[in-house]
Amino acid sequence: MTVKLALRNAFRHGKSSLLILFFMTLTGMVFMTGNSLLVSVNRAMREGFRDNITADAVIMAPSRERMSLFGATVPSLGEFFSLPSLKNKGDLEGLISEAGYSSTPLISGNALMEGGGHSRGIPFFGIENSSYFALFPEVEILEGKADWTGPGALVSQSLAMEWEKETGRSLTVGDSIKFTTAGDIGFTIRRVSIKGIYRYPYEHRLTDSLVLLDDGTARDLVRVLADQTQESSPEEASDLLDIDLGSLFEMDDTSADGGSEDILSSLDALFDEPLPEVKSDGSWHFLLVRFPRTAYNKQLEQLRSLLNKETTQLLDWRQAAGSAAQYARFMQLFFYAGFFLIFLAAVLGIVNIMLISLFQRTVEIGTIQALGGTSSFVRRLLSFEYLFISLCGGLLSLIFSAGLFALVNRLDVVLANPVLSMVFGGKPLYFPFSLPMCGITLLVCIGTGWMSSLYPVGKALALEPVSALKGGNHE
Numbered sequence: 001m002t003v004k005l006a007l008r009n010a011f012r013h014g015k016s017s018l019l020i021l022f023f024m025t026l027t028g029m030v031f032m033t034g035n036s037l038l039v040s041v042n043r044a045m046r047e048g049f050r051d052n053i054t055a056d057a058v059i060m061a062p063s064r065e066r067m068s069l070f071g072a073t074v075p076s077l078g079e080f081f082s083l084p085s086l087k088n089k090g091d092l093e094g095l096i097s098e099a100g101y102s103s104t105p106l107i108s109g110n111a112l113m114e115g116g117g118h119s120r121g122i123p124f125f126g127i128e129n130s131s132y133f134a135l136f137p138e139v140e141i142l143e144g145k146a147d148w149t150g151p152g153a154l155v156s157q158s159l160a161m162e163w164e165k166e167t168g169r170s171l172t173v174g175d176s177i178k179f180t181t182a183g184d185i186g187f188t189i190r191r192v193s194i195k196g197i198y199r200y201p202y203e204h205r206l207t208d209s210l211v212l213l214d215d216g217t218a219r220d221l222v223r224v225l226a227d228q229t230q231e232s233s234p235e236e237a238s239d240l241l242d243i244d245l246g247s248l249f250e251m252d253d254t255s256a257d258g259g260s261e262d263i264l265s266s267l268d269a270l271f272d273e274p275l276p277e278v279k280s281d282g283s284w285h286f287l288l289v290r291f292p293r294t295a296y297n298k299q300l301e302q303l304r305s306l307l308n309k310e311t312t313q314l315l316d317w318r319q320a321a322g323s324a325a326q327y328a329r330f331m332q333l334f335f336y337a338g339f340f341l342i343f344l345a346a347v348l349g350i351v352n353i354m355l356i357s358l359f360q361r362t363v364e365i366g367t368i369q370a371l372g373g374t375s376s377f378v379r380r381l382l383s384f385e386y387l388f389i390s391l392c393g394g395l396l397s398l399i400f401s402a403g404l405f406a407l408v409n410r411l412d413v414v415l416a417n418p419v420l421s422m423v424f425g426g427k428p429l430y431f432p433f434s435l436p437m438c439g440i441t442l443l444v445c446i447g448t449g450w451m452s453s454l455y456p457v458g459k460a461l462a463l464e465p466v467s468a469l470k471g472g473n474h475e
Contacts, residue, residue, distance in 0.1 A: 024393020048202030068322025126218020144196020354456035390449025
């Protein structure tokens, strides 16, 4: 009986019901659209990083600072901390293989890349060719080859295009490029040839400028030589002390005009000479691990239990990506902050509509009370009415959202904003329509209607039946 009366009242007071229905539908659509977008962003970022950059997990040496594949995650501290060298790589690879996982080692660093009159800072990875491209088979080699030997570099397609725009000359296989790094004890310069141009399927500002180097060159640039198998001999060190430092600064007057040019020419010739091979223990920064695509969290914990916590540290894909994967979290924070404001505005609007409607129905409410209807009965009657309207608003929001999602997904919309495009990996917008999210949206709409009705219903029930029959007090 109560439900029947509530439904009848909802249709009888059509104007106020339609206004409440509009606010409910709008609230549900905003919630559904925003959360679907966040789900899409998180999915794209998770798949993009795991399939192309971080793999499923990363093993590194313990560090007091929060580290990622690209160094310290705190930007202001990154330049003061270097990545620790991972010990016992061979033992770890055997352990990972026995567990049924695949892996590849990695060296990470940053350098100044110079060539053709242009220079820019770049991140680089030192890789083991065979295992790296086996772990990331979707990386596309556009020019050259992936299985090169000796010193060499693979340059990203975006970096090659930027280089051509700046210099007017495209980077091609065989070009010589110089890489420079600096540290507390000096600087390192290495010149290598380009072995190919590659492209990651997942577009990101880091992968757009990333250079893949052979592990020997990368190791020289980041000085991962703490445990060398062959150290410099005492005689080589004493030869350095025998150099006449004064002769370095002597210059004849007759050669004053061309002295600086001769020095620069000599330096360039020195950089072009093949570098002596440095025998090291093959130290690496990271070991990237790939799981079978089932039960990610379970396999992560299983791998963690196999590792020695005193000598290794395990990072999941989000920790390994560092600040590069934080955009999704920022978007989630901004969305919920914005939705909270929209929610408050909707509640205030609905409360005002309900107050106006109920004060126009004081005679109706007074009549029900005069005929023996208790306050709890009236409250239940009004609550059912507004909950019915809220449920209808939620259902309409799902119907409109489904139509909107289908339209946007069909149009293949690619965002022009570079930040948002980077979050989606350069792929078109995609809004998933999931049943769990539909249920949550309905609950949000029903909860909004219930919260909004508390004050207006309480205000209406505060009127005495006699005053209600006279039209109530509208002060």
